[in-house]
Amino acid sequence: xxxxxxxxxxxxxxxxxxxxxxxxxxxxxxxxxxxxxxxxxxxxxxxxxxxxxxxxxxxxxxxxxxxxxxxxxxxxxxxxxxxxxxxxxxxxxxxxxxxxxxxxxxxxxxxxxxxxxxxxxxxxxxxxxxxxxxxxxxxxxxxxxxxxxxxxxxxxxxxxxxxxxxxxxxxxxxxxxxxxxxxxxxxxxxxxxxxxxxxxxxxxxxxxxxxxxxxxxxxxxxxxxxxxxxxxxxxxxxx
Numbered sequence: 001x002x003x004x005x006x007x008x009x010x011x012x013x014x015x016x017x018x019x020x021x022x023x024x025x026x027x028x029x030x031x032x033x034x035x036x037x038x039x040x041x042x043x044x045x046x047x048x049x050x051x052x053x054x055x056x057x058x059x060x061x062x063x064x065x066x067x068x069x070x071x072x073x074x075x076x077x078x079x080x081x082x083x084x085x086x087x088x089x090x091x092x093x094x095x096x097x098x099x100x101x102x103x104x105x106x107x108x109x110x111x112x113x114x115x116x117x118x119x120x121x122x123x124x125x126x127x128x129x130x131x132x133x134x135x136x137x138x139x140x141x142x143x144x145x146x147x148x149x150x151x152x153x154x155x156x157x158x159x160x161x162x163x164x165x166x167x168x169x170x171x172x173x174x175x176x177x178x179x180x181x182x183x184x185x186x187x188x189x190x191x192x193x194x195x196x197x198x199x200x201x202x203x204x205x206x207x208x209x210x211x212x213x214x215x216x217x218x219x220x221x222x223x224x225x226x227x228x229x230x231x232x233x234x235x236x237x238x239x
Contacts, residue, residue: 009131011073011077012073012076012077012080012130012131013131015033015072015073015077015080015081016080016081016084016131016132016133016134017133017134018033031061031071032071033071033072033081034085035061036057036061036068036071036072036078036081037078037081037082037084037085038085039057039060039061040052040057040078040079040081040082041082041085041086041118042060043056043057043060044082044118044120044124045117045118045120048119048120049079049120049123049124052075052078052079052082053065053075054068054069054072054074054075054078057078076130077131079124079130080130080131080133081133082124083121083124083125083130083133083136084133084134084135084136085135086114086117086118086121087114087135087136087138087139088135089135089138090135090137090138090139090141090142091106091107091110091138091139091142092142093106093107093142093145093146094145099149100146100147100148100149100150100236101229101232101233103145103146104143104146104147104160104164104229105225105229106146107139107142107143107146107164108164108167108168108221108225109221111139111165111168112168112171112172112221115168115169115172115176116172116175119172119176122169122172122173122176126169140161143161143164143165144157144158144161147160147161150232150235150236151236152232152235152236156235160228160232163228164225164228167221167224167225167228168221171220171221171224174220187213191208194208
């Protein structure tokens, strides 16, 4: 079983990097991995990741699912191709002035833009550790390029990247999940509960009365990211 898994991973890597074996006999393939990924992305953008299947993507080309397997080994590899296809281009932050902090901030905002454009990407990149193509690695490389001027050890730079990437995902997920009607109803019901039981939750009641839950027009990513980077700054230049 482990041997099969290793072979599947190698096949996925070869597909992402354009290194798969090409048939020496028979008709020339009429499709490319890029075209297949484009069709799958369009389906996921319209209906969500769960709607993507080999048969549905094959139907976009008037093919059977079995015919599509000639190009892509399975759905796992298809999703990896989809991820790779929406991460074009990898960000070039070299023109961002001001050093490491504005550069990693720009990286975070560009990353959030991709999640906004393709909400299914949150689920696709959370499934497991996928095979990574050149575009996905380009995003990782750009993050390390932004953090390199901090002079921090590489292991700490990686931990900072994980914090920033995780924060972007959290904010993006909150925005994907937000339902204004549900939010208004939840606020109304919760407010009534707390009003009836104010004596049981005095600190929470005072915080609410003081505006703790008043909607903030500011970008939620900016506030959280600034606090994370304040901590990084303390590592870069301890007081």
